[in-house]
Amino acid sequence: MAAASCLPLLVLPVLALLAAAAAGAATVSDDVLALVVLKSGLSDPAGRLAPWSEDADRACTWPGVTCDARTGRVAALELPAASLAGRLPRSALLRLDALLSFALPGNRLSGPLPDALPPRLRALDLSGNAISGGIPASLASVESLVSLNLSRNGLTGPIPDGIWSLPSLRSVDLSGNMLSGSVPGGFPRSSSLRVVDLSRNLLEGEIPADVGEAGLLKLLDLGHNSFTGGLPESLRGLSGLSSLGAGGNALSGELPAWIGEMGALETLDLSGNHFVGEIPDAISGCKNLVEVDLSRNMLTGELRWWVFGLPLQRASFAGNALSGWIKVPSDAAVALEALDLSSNAFTGAIPPEIATFARLKYLNLSLNSMSEHFPASIGQMSLLEVLDVSANKLDGGVPPEIGGGGNVILFSFFFLIICRDLSHNKLTGPIPMSMGNLTSLQTVNLSENMLNGTLPMELSDLVNLRVFNVSHNLLSGVLPISRFFDSIPYSFISDNAGLCSSQKNSSCNGVMPKPIVFNPNSSSNPLSDAAPSYTGNQHQKKMILSISTLIAIVGGAVIVIGVVTITALNRRARATASRSALPIALSDDYHSQSAESPENEAKSGKLVMFGRGSSDFSTDGHALLNKDCELGRGGFGTVYKAVLRDGQPVAIKKLTVSSLVKSEDEFKQHVKLLCKVRHHNIVTLRGFYWTSSLQLLIYEFMPAGSLHQHLHECSEESSLSWMERFDIIIGVARALVYLHRHGIIHFNLKSSNVLLDTNGEPRVGDYGLVNLLPMLDRYVLSSKIQSALGYMAPEFTCRTVNVTEKCDVYSFGVLILEILTGRRPVEYLEDDLVVLSDLVRGADEEDRLEDCMDPRLSGELSMDEATLIIKLGLVCTSQVPSQRPDMAEVIGMLEMVRSPQGTPEDDLV
Known part of the structure; x- marks a missing residue:
């Protein structure tokens, strides 16, 4: 009786009912009993299961329950995003022996998958939960299964061997887990298979040679794993395949010409691999190709003509070694909406014919060797939102047509440029006034050029401006008057001849070098770079001004002339040095x-x-x-x-x-x-x-910079959104899981070592370098390598304690707190030092975590969600290593609180 008294009150009558049913004296249907048992094991904070009661005769009117009209048995249980948490009891599911569809996506279910499922089940969708453990082999015995979606969980281990043997299986989505090992073969037996998504796991080995023998496949996504080898030739037989994804692996060899035989192909993603050689012209046989991504490979040769001849809407060839001129044929198709040719070796002029692509919204030609003048015809592209031609060798001025010339009304209404990057070229002359016509402009980067003159006052009309970087030019004069320019970061305007804001005081502190002032009352060095004091007596102020004004003006003029001269000489010297480097062509992309x-x-x-x-x-x-x-x-x-x-x-x-x-x-x-x-x-x-x-x-x-820059060096308007930060947290966690599974301790995790790729995905760098040292010298590592105070686990200061994976967990916890609060791990005040983890822990104890949240997230952040993640960060930063979870457990916790990422497709059921 003592043990029974500890059971939840709801479970006691349920157990009694089940016992009665087993004895043949049940008063309610087995379906009602099974659902009540299921409810007893779940947490239901939203009250979605409140109507589920053992007193009911039937369950058909309950939320999420659908019954067969003929038999009255429960045929479907579907409760997406209902905030349900807990484990799925095996006994309850087995008792629902007429169940055809079981869908609880986007909840917070945890624990392992049940090792037995209803025998007639046709659709199983548990995506977007926190289910862990392996996929039970018994799943391959549910022969009625048509659709299986276990994506975005924390599943580990191999894919069961017999999964492709299920005779009715049409759709399999196991993406976004931590499944490992090789993919089992046996695809010829999957005669009904239409969709296979195994992306974003830890799978390795070669892609099964017989994958192409599942002849009815429409979608195959194997991206972001660790597959090696080449594309299996059996794929050429998939005449109905519309989407092929294998990006983010380690595939190698040349691109096979037989891809062109896949006539139904609409999407092709082979990015982030090691493919070499030229892009085969045979791909032009894919007449329905809408999107192609061959970026981040090692492809060479010229850009193929078919890029402009197919009905392509989005094409990326960034990060290869393509070269030569970009040739746009006269009869080019005009369907392109996005074209990324960045980080290649293209030369020559930007073809003015590019303006014929009337639908183009995104054009990235950065990090090439393109030269000559910037074509004025681009000003005719009325739908262009993003233009990036940075880090080329363009010269001449910025054409006035870039803002629509004098037709302000037309281009204020139609010209919706969001981002414009012309940095790191050789542009000269002034910034055209017509740029002020681009009223939707958000990001401008004209840094590292030789622009001169003043900033047009028309730029004050750019009310959506978030970034305006004109650093390292020869600009002068006052800044435009607007809310943005009044608070513009100094890094955006640094290293110019004399940019100055009229909204600041007369010395333009923070914009121009402070003037040299002789203070006759100073006993220190007569040359002082401190700003003059305006709090002293009036007589002293007048004396300082009267004596030093002329000297300051003359001295300032000499300094400005010297700065301009030295800057010009340095640029010429850098250009000469760059041309003399034979093995390496350096891109002057940062200063x-x-x-x-x-x-x-x-x-x-x-x-x-x-x-x-x-x-x-x-x-x-x-x-x-x-x-x-x-x-x-x-x-x-x-x-x-x-x-x-x-x-x-x-x-x-x-x-x-x-x-x-x-x-x-x-x-x-x-x-x-x-x-x-x-x-x-x-x-x-x-x-x-x-x-x-x-x-x-x-x-x-990584062209998009570091997480540290996005958290601490960006304006409020251009800061990371909550969903972007959440995705970064999960991405870093997955990276650490992978490293730890392969015996690598990162040791130096911090926001400056988390980089972002062109898609905003986090990429962890600086990993495993501690093993390059002969021994773990605690003093050297703590003072030199762990340079960012605040990330280092406390046990590292003890020489008798081994450095383990839990040190990375501690650093990850600090990173979580940094991402949610927007504050640095350690902040130095005038007479104090604030440690972020201590600050947040104190706020948690006083029930005022909301005060710690980054104010830039106001309005888009759920405090319930944020509190769970903050508490996870605090658990990870526990002083005792054994109290910290491992990273696989962290992934499960993060997935448990993650918002649903979309409703899964069910049209194949």
Whole structure:
């Protein structure tokens, strides 16, 4: 009786009813009993199951329940996004032996999948929950199953061998889990299969050779796994396949010409692999192709003519080594809405014929070697929303046609440009007044050019402006008067001849260098760069002004002239140095403080690049570094941006712990191990360079910057949304799960090491470098590598405690708090130091977590949801390592609180 008294009150009558039913004395139907048992094991905060009562004769009127009209038995149980939590009891499901459809997507269900299901079940949808464990092999015995959707859970382990043997199976979606191992073959037995989505897992090995023998496939998505090898030739037989996705893997070889035989293909995604060679013209046989993504491979040759001849709407070839002129045929199709040719080696002029694409909304030609004048014809593209031609060699002025000339009404109404990036070219002359006509303009980047003159006052009309970066030019005069320009970050206008805001005080503090002032009452150095005091007595102020005004004006003029002269000489010197670098073509994409001048190497090392047959390029490692292309500095070293001679942009880390690095053999062995890391949320290591005094690591380049920049250096209007932040949290968690499964401790996780790709997806970098050192010297690592105070687990200060994966969990917890609060892990005040985890923990204890939330998320953030994630961050930052969850458990918790990402398709049921 003591044990029974501990049971929930609701369970006691249910158990009694079940016992009576088993004895043949049931007073209600088995379906009612089964559903009440199911309810007893679930948490129902929204009260959706309140009408479910054991006192009812039938369940057909209950929410989510549908009965067969003939038999009265429960045929469907469908409760999407009902906030249900808990585990699914096996006994309840088995008792619903007439159930045909069981759909509880977008809830918070946890625990393992039941190892037995109703025998007549045709549709099972448990997507978007927090279900963990493996997929039971018994699932392959439910021969009536037509549709299976277990996506976006925390499932692990292999895919059951017999799953393709189910005779009626038409749709399988297992995406967004952590399934591992190889994909079982046996596709020829799946005569009814239409949809297979295995994307975003940890699957590896080669794609099954017989996958193409499931002849009725319409959609096949294997993207963002770790598949190797090439595309199996059996795919050419899928004449009805409309969507093929295999991006984000490690596939290699040349693109097969037989892709052109897949006449029904509408979407082709092979991005983020290691495909080489030219793009075959035979792909033009796909007459229905609407979207193609071949970005981030190693493709060479010219852009194929069919890109402009098919009914393509979206095409991306970014991040390859395509070269030559971009040729637009006279009879080109005009269906294109998005074209991304960035990060290649295209030369010549931007073809003015590009303006014939009247539907084009997105055009990215950045990071190429295109030259000559910017074509005025682009001003005719009335639907263009994003234009990025940064990091080319364009010269001349910004054409006035870019804003529609003088026809302000027409282009204020029709010209809806959202983002315009002309940075890192050789543009000269003034910024045209007509840019003020683009009233929907949000982002402008004209940095690193040679623009001069003043900013047009018409820019004040750009009420939607979020970013206006004109740094590193020759501009002068006052800024336009508007809410945006009154609070513009200094980094957007730095390194100009004399930009100044009329809304600031007369010294233009924070915009121009402070004037030199001689203070006759100062006993210190007569040359002071401090701003004059306006709080002293009036007589002293007048004396300072009268004595120093003339000197300040003359001195300021000399400084300005000197700055302009030195800037011009530096630009010329950089251009000369860039042209002289034979093995490397450097793209001057970032400006930062000068890096240390490299010492001359007595012996040249070897640059080893992975992927293209492990080809080695002999070169001087210092030629890879350009101090003007410094991206940032961290505990392990300085990071530079460079463009290799094949046109590929890369990020190069120059290690500054050379004296601690292991021997050359151990270094190369460990680096080659890291190069095998392949995950869609991890930055790929592409190569390395070694000499005894210089070690370089070459990574793929992430153009969208770091999470740190987006959290702490962006304006309120351009900050990350809540859903974007949530996706980043989950992406980083998946990256750590992958690293930990492969025995790699990141150790240096922080927001500056979380980078964003062109799609806004998080990519974790700087992983596994601690293993390059001969031993874990606590002082060196804590002061040099863990340079961002606040991320380091407390046990690391104890020499007797081993560094484990729980150190990464602690850093991840701090990252969660940083993302939700928008505050740095440690903030330094005048006489105090605020540690973020302590601050949030105190707010939690005082029940005022809402005060900690980033105000930029106001209006889009559910506090119930935010509180759960904040508490997860606090659990991860527990002082005792054993009290922190592992990262697989973290994924399950995050999925449990994630909002539904959409309603699954059920038209195949």
